[in-house]
Amino acid sequence: MGEIQNNSLQRFMIKKIRIATQGLFLLTFLWLFLQTESKGANELGYPVKIFLDADPLLFLTTSLATWSVDKFPYLALIVVVATVILGRVFCGWVCPLGTLNNMAGSLKRWRLQTAPLNWYRVKYAILIFLLISSLFTLQLTGIVDPLSLLIRSLSVTVYPMFSYATGAAFDAVYSANIPVVVSISEFIYTILKKTVLPFQQPFFIQGAFIGILFFLLLGANLIERRFWCKFLCPLGALLGLLSRYAFLKRSVSEGCDSCGACTASCQGGAAPDRQEERKNTECFICGNCDDICPRNAVSFGFSLKKPGASLDLGKRYVAGSILSGIVAVPLLRISPLMKPAYANPLLIRPPGSVEEKAFLQKCVKCGECMKVCITNGLQPTFLEAGLEGIWSPVLIPRIGYCEYRCTLCGQVCPTGAIQKLDLAEKEKVRIGSAMVDKGRCLPYAHATPCIVCEEVCPTPKKAIWLETVTVKDREGKELIVKQPKVDLTLCTGCGICEAKCPVIGQPAIYVTSVGESRSKDKQLLLP
Amino acid sequence: MNRRKFLKATLISGIAISSPEILFPLIAPADAAVKSDLAVARGTSPARITRAAIDGLGGIKRFISRGDVVVVKPNIGWDRTPEYAANTNPEVVATIVRLCYEAGAKKVKVFDNTVSNAKRCYKQSGIADAVSAVGGLVSFIDDRKFRDMKLSGYALRSWPLYMEVFEADKIINVPIAKTHGLTTLTLGMKNWMGIMGGWRGRIHQRIDGSLVDVSMAVTPVLVVLDAVRILTANGPQGGDLSDVKLLNTVVAGTDQVAVDAYGATLFGMRGSDLAYVRMGHEAGLGTMELSKLKIKRITA
8 A cells, every 4th residue: 555655646647637527516406306396486497307318328318219300419419529538437437337336336345356247248248238229219228327316316206315314313303302412412403404405304115116226226336346237237238339439548658567456446348458358438538557557558539440349249238139139128018007998097207298108208307306306205116007007196185285386396297208388377277086985085974064075175266166955963853054066077196185184094075097198098088 | 362462451541431532632642542343444554444444443562562472374275366365465454464563573573274275375365575575584384283173162172282373472464355255255263274283174063163273272363354355256266357256455453353343244144144254253252243343444
């Protein structure tokens, strides 16, 4: 160690700049993540989906699946151009998941690996699978896209965990009620609430499941550093292909004595010690090999020379992934859930969602809408929308209703699966219809007054109206109650009635997707 | 208590009572306070009529003392902007906060247990911004601060209520006048639902008794009913501007039942048409007999 530190200032220059850059991007990413929360105004005020907009894989697969382009992909194009010129700098210097993988990997003390895993082709197989299946309208990229995956995991698991743990700690101090300590802890708690904590504790039905996958992914860094980036990441694969002929090239001078120091420090597993066989598509331009080389034999510079080793993905590998990409399409489409009459009636999509088929082609399961939803009502699906729609958003009114005048989910959706609506449009969108369960409703079944659903109904002319009826109780005594009815021509399916219905558990009024305005098939009333 | 003190004070200053207002314009507000049970101010500026109504009762100093911690409780229940008349007018609330500080209050706290999302309600109602601008302390409801309170038992024997209300030295209720599907109108007593915790939708099963119970647990020094705009249909959430009627009126009083009884007249009803007002009257919470009250009408 001492020897390295002596002249470390110059030798580890690239590494220091890189780590600072990575830190900056990670912090920006996390800050934007925190800003993905309502402040009470109609707009968020920050470009919270900017990282997703910069993801060429999401753009490419969404465009292939829908055979249309939602908006011109400026940021994704910048990433593509940067990759073509510089190589996978996005992976090495920008990607927040890459940085987290770096951090997780540094938890273990590494010795020189004699036989590193050589699974780098797997990610290309995943990429080819995703490109082919999306070409045939099946969009599964969001499940494994690194940015989608990260935002989803943070939204649905990590952030709620952080909030829960912090809240529990401060609550414990609060209830212990030690005079001075409480005022200090409450002061800190108030500051945290105003800065990094969510407004209210989020709860997600898929939280533990999505979290376990995410922690496994981070844990894999202990098997091999940047396990995900090297072996699995489809965005990394796409950028790898784009970096094949990158102008920025690495050269090794005569001074190299094959000591192998660079191999041990290589983040991407690009085999930097073997100039002829070095895989430049695997290089993150992390600069470690340049930094570490005791002979200072490594340098990076621009050149138009052909790269060294050929990129061999393996014919069988490629053929296999193409075939699976094709097969996956009918495999996931033979569920009766595809039939409107059998579609899950509780699959209530966020307001502004495009028609279900297009929705599944566009939604990248990033969880931005779930993060921003002010009532916590938007939840990740499991199999309600079929395997194809796993982790796409569903509104569960018992957890949280759709706030009548809120349009945030459409503002943060990166692909237009949820269209951005203005307030006037939003108020007209119907995401379902509420109906009364007379067997559970107090004024119907139990001769007891209650008008909560009507009270909270937000449409200008209330969709829920009350009929004054004389009913009899057990003793035959006459009572006057008001029984709620739903005017289906006015109901937007926002679900506030279901959310606030005093009949706890199974509510006495509930929303199903029938009548949702995005669907031609799921209509009930004659036009 | 306050009232009694005041009567005593005025008996001593007999001159003030017997003097015609015109001759002693400086003592006039104090004089008015003695005689009026309700003050009804009309005018186009919500801030001015709020001040005028409170002055009509004798001025804010009658209610707020130097060093007081005051809770001002508006209705911020809904995600609506002020013109929809679903929440208390922000200018009315801010004026009251300002008056409290003028009277020397130490802290003036403003909060409500909202029905719609709290962040949107606070922001969209304009109340958070208006109150913060005059130095009021706006806070969101903290679930840890509810405690089960013993109630009078007309409908509820106990219910979790918000402790900050009871920790304050003075409470001012600032409701807005609106229609309601079950109680016909929501005025001052109904506004206390905003300090109730728990699964509060259930109270609609015995709403009138519940409102009396909670109103008896709280002792506001002042009730200021905002009727700048009233919501005449589709309340309490509203959403249709054609249901909103501009009355440019603020009603102030110390008797919770009397203010609500007067509020009913704004909708062409009588206090006795509202079951909770009737029950409150019978329970001795206050009086709904407006004919027996001295009502000061002010145009400001």
